[in-house]
Amino acid sequence: MATDSGSQRRLYELMVLMKAADDRLSKGIATGELLCVYWPSRGQEAIAAALGLCLRPDDQLLTTYRGLHDLIGKGVPLLEIFGEMLGRQVGASRGKGGTMHIARPESGVMLSTGIVGAGPPVAVGLALAAKRRGLDRVTAVSFGDGATNTGSFHEAANMAALWDLPVVLVCQNNQYAEMTPTEHTMKVERVADRALAYGMPGVRVDGNDPLAVVASLRQALERARSGGGPTLLECLTFRFRGHYFGDPMAYIPKEQLAAAQAADPLPRFRSHLTGTGVCTEGELDDIEAAASARVEDALAAALAAAPPSIDELDSDVYGDPTHCPA
Numbered sequence: 554m555a556t557d558s559g560s561q562r563r564l565y566e567l568m569v570l571m572k573a574a575d576d577r578l579s580k581g582i583a584t585g586e587l588l589c590v591y592w593p594s595r596g597q598e599a600i601a602a603a604l605g606l607c608l609r610p611d612d613q614l615l616t617t618y619r620g621l622h623d624l625i626g627k628g629v630p631l632l633e634i635f636g637e638m639l640g641r642q643v644g645a646s647r648g649k650g651g652t653m654h655i656a657r658p659e660s661g662v663m664l665s666t667g668i669v670g671a672g673p674p675v676a677v678g679l680a681l682a683a684k685r686r687g688l689d690r691v692t693a694v695s696f697g698d699g700a701t702n703t704g705s706f707h708e709a710a711n712m713a714a715l716w717d718l719p720v721v722l723v724c725q726n727n728q729y730a731e732m733t734p735t736e737h738t739m740k741v742e743r744v745a746d747r748a749l750a751y752g753m754p755g756v757r758v759d760g761n762d763p764l765a766v767v768a769s770l771r772q773a774l775e776r777a778r779s780g781g782g783p784t785l786l787e788c789l790t791f792r793f794r795g796h797y798f799g800d801p802m803a804y805i806p807k808e809q810l811a812a813a814q815a816a817d818p819l820p821r822f823r824s825h826l827t828g829t830g831v832c833t834e835g836e837l838d839d840i841e842a843a844a845s846a847r848v849e850d851a852l853a854a855a856l857a858a859a860p861p862s863i864d865e866l867d868s869d870v871y872g873d874p875t876h877c878p879a
């Protein structure tokens with residue numbers, strides 16, 4: 554099914570908002586204005602925008618420390634993202650979790666984790682709960698190429714397939730795990746091929762093309778929602794800013810980075826939208842200006858917000874054993 558023009562425009566809005574947030578955070582951290590840690594997602598926007606477009610509000614998403622784009626796509630308010638990164642009470646985790654630990658169940662974001670490979674087993678648990686309760690919700694989990702070398706990924710993939718759980722395993726293959734290229738950690742070339750071992754479809758898509766990601770994601774979501782079980786969706790992309798913000802990226806060959814930047818998903822999708830007549834240059838300029846303004850407003854509000862009060866110290870530490878969210 555082709556993606557209609559309204560949805561294409563929505564994809565661009567999301568991608569532009571993700572890039573604007575990344576650009577502003579990067580500038581603020583580099584100048585010392587913002588005191589926070591950050592694992593940049595610049596370059597990987599197309600995947601998160603597709604997730605944002607295709608997941609329903611009641612679907613769930615789990616992500617990693619490199620989750621800025623995923624959080625924006627799933628609708629976590631910018632104020633709550635920036636507030637959390639800056640340790641403010643308005644943050645999604647009330648300023649007590651920081652960049653690595655942003656969760657917002659109201660938006661379906663159940664986990665951001667700094668433990669590589671920790672998302673898939675939690676997603677499998679959530680999907681098992683949904684299946685047992687007869688909900689037609691799907692749980693998507695986003696993780697890196699490096700995560701597919703952890704035992705927890707393989708255990709989760711096996712169990713998800715065995716029990717036909719409504720999960721979509723979304724690998725954002727940015728070709729590096731910290732400073733190590735994938736060919737130094739995997740004998741197989743394609744992450745998607747790992748699906749064969751567990752009896753589920755494994756699909757590799759161009760992760761810089763939002764329409765390609767949408768097309769594959771829709772199939773995977775449909776399969777999961779109708780009881781067909783999980784899919785491993787490998788989205789091939791690249792990480793433009795290094796592992797952590799400030800990483801000098803000395804380990805990335807210059808030609809490789811230049812080629813990746815030439816395939817930047819943003820200008821490429823912009824050309825597609827204008828070339829096919831979906832949007833005019835002026836409309837896209839307006840989208841970009843609106844995104845920058847939203848980011849500025851949210852960041853100013855987060856900077857002006859208070860840190861967690863002392864009373865927050867022991868709240869949210871222990872769960873309520875009688876409360877079981879639907």
Ligand SMILES: Cc1ncc(C[n+]2csc(CCOP(=O)(O)OP(=O)(O)O)c2C)c(N)n1
Nearest residue numbers: 619667668669697698699700727729730731
């Ligand atoms: C269990 C565990 N092992 C090692 C680390 C250290 N570490 C942090 S990020 C990272 C690389 C992960 O690479 P990938 O899964 O490809 O995700 P990316 O950072 O590229 O998005 C590693 C090894 C960790 N955080 N958790």
Ligand SMILES: [Mg+2]
Nearest residue numbers: 697698729730
């Ligand atoms: Mg990686």
